[in-house]
Amino acid sequence: MVRILSADAVRELLSLSELFPVVEEAFVKQGRGEVERPPRPHFPVGIDVDVTRNGIGGTVPQPADAEQQAPLGTALTMPAYIHGREVYATKLAAVHEHNAEQGLPTVNAQVVLTDATTGLPLAFLDGTTITSARTGCIGGLAVEYLAYDPIRLGVLGAGTQARWQTRAIAAGSDVESVHIYSPSDSREACAADLREAGLPAEAVDSPEEAVSDATVVVTTTTSTEPVFDGEWLEPGTLVVAVGAYTAEMQELDPTTFDRAARVFADVPEEVADIGDIRAAGLAESDLVPLSEVFEGVVGREADDEILVVESVGSAVLDAATAEYLYEKARARGIGEDVGL
Incomplete structure (x- = not known):
């Protein structure tokens, strides 16, 4: 039997405060090399699909002389195993940046949890919420370890991850203010949602207004060019960039x-290939593994240091999060068991 954990079930089980130590331990294991994390292939999908038939017509701009229709999205496969665990996970993810125009989430994912001792399938989980939560915890942990009070948060981007980052940061630290900027009207809805959650959030009219007075800046976009000017940063600011994950994507200038005094990366070898790092002329050797922060090897050395955390996401965190949810679901009898 395979246990199905829907998005509603995952949200019912999920606690950010419980997830923080799960994600932190997974980072430490990854840093020590006590994991299996094969390369994650990503590839374009939806090329030459009849978008009119699928009701998505006009969402992807096409060059007038294009012989082949541009892809509608990017698919990723992310497997991982943490040594000593009885399960391993494979996440199947997709990023379709034009989904927002259809009222659909930009990122969609599913996680398959498998018995590491027999190879039998154990669970099929909503990976979209898992991705959002564990990525939020990266920002939450980074702020807990590397920022200083008061936490005045500036967020560039107003989608799902902007909400999760803000909620996770607030779960681990006292947040004095939240300024949300996006070039679309979504910033107003994002701020309203966060206020309903009890957070002091407001939409602002420019990226400079979001950044200039912030002690923590978070970028959660799919941009291909910098979303703010680095000169706007106050001394001591922590920048957490979670949006860019390919060579074409860039959020930071x-x-x-x-x-920046130091640049931390969740997966240095993969972060080295994103547009942010390439445009800055940096290499993998310039990046400090984020796991070293959690092990107390390195951190903030002075209040006026500007620090950067770059995240592309790690399947190790998905595996740890899925295992935590599966064990909690079994203990509480949540989810639906089905035969394959």
């Missing part, structure tokens, strides 16, 4: 890196 070279000035931000020039001003």
Whole structure:
């Protein structure tokens, strides 16, 4: 039997405060090399699909002389195993940035949990919520370890991850204010949602207004060019960038890196290939593994240091989160068991 954990079930089980130590331990295991984390292939999908038939017509701009229709999205496969655990996980993810125009989530994912001792399938979980939560915890942990009070949060982007980052940061630290900016009207809805959750959030009219007075800046976009000017950062600011994950994507400008005392990365070898790092002329050797922060090896050394945390996401965190949810679901009798 395979246990199905829907998005509603995952949200019912999920506690950010419980998930923090789960994600932190997974980072430490990853840093020590006590995991199996094969390369994660990502590839374009939806090329030459009849978008009119599928009701998505006009969402992807096409060059006038294009012989082949541009892809509708990007698919990723992310497997991982943590040594000593009785389960391993494989996440099947997809990023369709034009989904927002259809009122659909940009990121969709499913996680398959498998028995590491027999290879039998154990569970099929909503991976979209898992991805959002564990990524939120990266920001929450980074702020807990690397920021200083008061936490005045500036968020660039107003989608699902902007909400999760803000909620996770607030779960681990006292947040004095939240300024949300997005070039679309979504910033107003995002701020309203966060206020309903009890957070002091407001929408602002420019990226400079979001960044200039912040002690923590979070970027959660799919941008291909910098979303703010690094000169706007106040001394001591922590920048957490979670949006870019390919060479074509870029959220931070070279000035931000020039001003940074250190740049941390969740997966240095993969972060080295994203647009942020390439545009700044940095290499993998310039990146400090984020796991070293959680092990107390390195951290903030002065209040006026600007620090950057870059995250592309790790399947190890998905595996740890899925295992936590599966064990909790079994203990509480949540989910539906089905035969394959």
